[in-house]
Amino acid sequence: MAQVIHPEEIIETIEVDKLLTKVMELKKNHYRISQACAAYVDEKFELSYSFADDETYQYHTLRVVIDTYAEVPSITEIVPAAVFYENEMKEIFGVKIQMISLDYNNKLYRINTTTPLGPKASADKEEEEA
């Protein structure tokens, strides 16, 4: 029988100004960045930064809920590997992320539409329905 290690996932909702401290703390506890993504829910951005521990298989997600105009600090200073995730959030959702270490300036995917999954896309959708 294989050993099953599956601790319950943690989803922790935090304020945006606590983000960097929390990321630093997780990094010190030897967590690895697993993914980061944004979601546009109820006219707000929900950012999820997930970290994983490869020994205990613990999955820890930091959840930040912000207004669409709010600015978020980049975590790439602490976790350089988050570069592509943050560029993706910026380009597809239009999350205002400050100081990404390697900023593609919305040229990661080079898509025609601006922020297809962000606020603008849903505004277009309403127009279509109207």
Place this chain on the structure above:
Amino acid sequence: MGKRSVIPFGPQHPVLPEPIHSDRVIEDETVVEAVPSVGFIHRGLEGLVEKRDFNQMTYVAERTCGICSFQHGMGYCEAVEHVFGVEIPRRAKFLRTIWAELGRMHSHLLWLGLLADGFGYENLFYQCWRVREKVLDLQEMTSGGRLIFSVNTIGGVIKDITPEQFAVISDTLNDVEKELYAVLDTFIKDYSVQSRLKGVGILTKEQVHDLGCAGPVARASGVPMDMRRLGYAAYPELDFDPITYEDGDSYSRCLVRIDEVFQSIELIRQAMGKIPDEKELATPVKGNPDGEYFMRVEQPRGEAVYYVKGNGKPNLQRMRIRTPTFANLMGLCEMLKNTKLADVGLLILTIDPCISCTER
């Protein structure tokens, strides 16, 4: 210090099966920096949640990538099943495991073939693909499709494997194993292969951890990370250990994948021995998903994360797929530093890039 120049590479290039572009800054023959630019295959698959309901998304999720298509479908279904809180029938779990491991086998054999082509062994490439066709035949026999076979559904699977088919699988696996020993010897022992792979593109254990690499790339550097340990599908009932090597070079990454092919054969045999005889293949689900879940599965290329979030409507609010190649891109950039220009094509291959996964 030599003069620096920038060489653009791709998107269409003979060594690349898929389009990716990177700008390499080189000094004489040595790569100083590599900046990848992606987006040639970006489709915007995650945006389809607005137009397709959660059942239809199963088929879209499968088409994220044609190589690990079964595992994409499985990961998505498991995530939605967690949101619903349903337990799928035990037989369905075993069937999923068998198909997932067949997928891993054909993916790794495909990669070994491409690697052989990368270092100029065309015969070896053909031999690997010849063996791989047998695995594809098994997939076609059991599901009806060679690569994309849509047998997953929310709550289980829609097709069963008959006892006669199990007998064929068992025989074919014996053949495949025998032939693999003959073919794979070249990868392990050949002198010129070793000179191309050994000591090239080293990633240390610390680098792998910092850069967030996943799958065989991480295991080749001695990180025993294997998401099958999380106990999805029937893996809790099977016996296996993550395969790790310590060197972190291209050769280790090759060995990890070779060992995993044999591990997959072993896992399929175990699963076939333990599969319960049940009629029911899928638990029906009612209503719409309400809630969120992060599901992690171990794909041939490593840890894939599926995030689904629903609010009780047929259309999900957000579906996110973080594919292993996306995580390994950072590792690739690091690996390419201070290597010879001639090694770059081969090094890009060693992370097993799946660009259509990466860009979705």
Place this chain on the structure above:
Amino acid sequence: MANVKRSPWLLHYDGSSCNGCDIEVLAALTPVYDAERFGVMNTGDPMQADIFLITGGVNTQNAEVVKQLYDQMPRPKVVVAVGVCACTGGVFKDCYNILGGADTVIPVDIYVPGCAARPQAIIDGVVQAVELFQKRSDEHDELVRKGGA
């Protein structure tokens, strides 16, 4: 050069496909299915290619690449769209970054259906492409002969 049978070279480019058709194109060229017995050969160089196999739909970024590859190929040339995505856009038709099938940017001669297209179907498409290429080459030669005479 009349009555000469030609052995065209294949160029394969992956548009925004899911990889399934690409792998099947390669599988069709490897010895198990062996499309090479019909006198075609795979090449990575558009300047020497006669038949263009394109898989997957076209998105905003690779539209230019596809056009450029097509223009680089010498005349006469034949384009084969492999898989349903290259034919119409397929399952990704409604995605925000997909313009449509390959025929939105270049003229397509032969459509091979399937998701993923089976090697047998791809071989059928390639055989048709070889015949069409022969026809076009003959017409081309005829024109050159008349022009030269």
